[in-house]
Amino acid sequence: MKLAYFPGCKISFYLKAYGDSFESVMKHLGIDLVRLEFNCCGYPARGEHFEISVFSAIKNLAVAHKNKLDIITPCKCCFGQFKHAVFWYYKHKNLKTKIDDLLDQENLSWDGSTQIHHLLSFLYHEIGLDTLEKRSVKKFSGKKIAVQYGCHALRPFSVTRFDHPYAPTIFEDLVRVTGMVPVEWPKSTECCGNPILEGHKALSLTILENKFKSASLAGAEYICTACTHCQMQYEMTDYESDIDTHGVKPVLFTRILDAAFGGKTVF
């Protein structure tokens, strides 16, 4: 199976570990990742400039369409942005016309056929829990873990169709494959604080600290993420030494999975 790999902007500089482990997991599963000339997904321009945000996303989809490939991204903000853009692209006739014109100038076009996958939904729906169970040669039995869903994939549900917006289950099910025990955690669907890290750092870090605290109270050893921005936010503890992590460590889901599959990742 071939998929266009959309890493998003942050992975190549800020979170290489995510990109590397993601690629390794996909290799184990026999997925051929193709790198195309993508641009930004448009998420950072949401709320800044509506047209740019929608056009950026649709242009990426058009590039994938030209190569007759579906898109997979490990980032939830990118995933959410794609869904968001598709929603508004069809809703606004004027916007659609303008975007189609711009695409036409670069010999691109988009007919809506490109599928958009996030890592989790792809593993859950396309690969299946049974296959993952079979492939996991190493089990981390009994390790308690809290999962962080990430807002932009979950909500608004009418646009993203990822999972239930307040009581999702797919991440927990996927984590169980590796033998880990997902804890009941009230903050699993709450924001990590990353979107306002630059604009309102103090608040952003307060939100982060409360997440650590709450995960620790739930008895978790790790917080598991499957989103570039969430992981970057949890890793802020490397730069801000006065954040109390309550002994909870953030970990990328792909790193757990890679280790479970017997990959290079030491976990």
Place this chain on the structure above:
Amino acid sequence: MMFETLFYISLFLCAAGCIFQWVRFRRAGLMFKPASSDRFNPGRLYPNPVNLILSFLNTIFQIRLFAAGKIRWLFHFFVFAGFLYLVTVHAFHQVTAVVLFDYYDPTVDPFQFLRNLFGSLVVAGCILFFLRRGLRLRVNQIKSNWGSHLKYKGLVSIILVFLIVGTGFLLEASKIISEPVFMEMVEDYSDLEEGDELEELKLFWQEKAFVSFDPTVPADPEKLKNGQVLNEVYCISCHSDIRSSFVSCLLADLMSFYGTVLNQTRVDVMLYRVHYGLCLALIVFLPFSRLNHIFLIPLSIAVKNQAPKTHHQKTAQVFGASLFACTNCGYCSQVCSVYPHFQITGNPDVLPHSKIETLKKIADKHPDVSLWGLQKGNNACTQCNKCTQICPSGIDLQTLWAVTHRIFSDNALVNNQTFFNRILPEAWADLETEPRMLIARQELVSDLIEKTDAFENCIQCTICTNVCPVVEYDSKDNDYTPQQVMNLLRLDQKHLASGTRMVWTCLTCYACQDICPQKIPVTDIILELRHLGGVRADAVKLQQTVKKRVEIS
């Protein structure tokens, strides 16, 4: 003697130019001084040996350029390799070739041949270079004119190089056909007097080596044979067969039609002066021309690898010098992640290669700069590192964009979040904006705040407020809650709503939107309010920068 004096004067001017430029680089670097709170480390250069070697290899072989574009690398390498040989072995032969090879003489093979070979490489490279410019095949000229304002950048140095090598070939050709030069050499290297033997040698050189004699020596096979013997006796030991200088021979063949006139006017002496003068001009011009990238690129690469990775610890000179290492090749803009931003807004300062030019202008206090455009453009950067990876000059663009906001710190040009943190919503709602400044007006396509049916059904149940993380954790600083923002809209106070802290600290987590029992798109409305506020804020910022410029002038 006069030539030597001129040479030292140009060296002195070149050194003065280097000092001037260094001061300029430092000034450019100091633009990125952070605001008072964190201390600025002016930094020192401690390039480590491994990086120095890599940097050196890159200078010789242009590895980074090769990775970015093969064809461009090829003719860049033609010019570079050719000119490097000519400078070291030919121009400075007294300190290089003469010392290294005891048989060296400019007229001896392989030197005579190599000089022509490398010279022709330079000429070929230059011609390809001009063609590429003329046919608009440069990366930054291909797409919709986005590099058009840089069309003539860096032309002076390549024209100079072309002229130097061109006059070099002409000079060599004019010496080949020159009777006076021939006579001087006969005087210096043989004991021949006027007579038959001299005539025979002349005949040989006329027939075999393009020398134009006045009057022409009459042909005679017997004499020619004797001439060849005399050539072997007197000339061949330090003058190889002239035909190995293949380019100059071609030119000499053409020039010999006017040989008599050219020899009488001593065109070779004239050409020597021109050739030498152009070389001196290049030396004087070196610190200011595009050619300074030969020195700035290794510097910027070495420093990029060396300096600490964290943004706030970077140094002043680093940026200063590396800004000027840019050769406007445009590869960065070709891979830029936010290129769609440029496609929609048409603001060239979204693109890296244009931002660098603007930054250089700001450093030089150029009056015609749109700070506002740069701020908007740089704000769009997503820090994806693609430009830094491809940059053939090895400039640390990633860090540069991260610290560019610092140059706006004493201006009104802050990003919108900071802007709205500094102003109360009530004051913001009353603020007058000049309509003509709303040039940044963008079509508000989703139109939720204009249509009352999006929010009129709000029943003020406060569920949105109850799930909002900002309200939960920021009770002290936050002003309006989400349901109050909705109510402001119902009271037709959209400008007041667009200035609230709630709108600008919203996490966009959509928790409110999906839980609203009335199906009000709360987050989408908040995002649209941001958009609306942003458009007006841009107008205000633009107003202030214009005012500032008026005050300065």
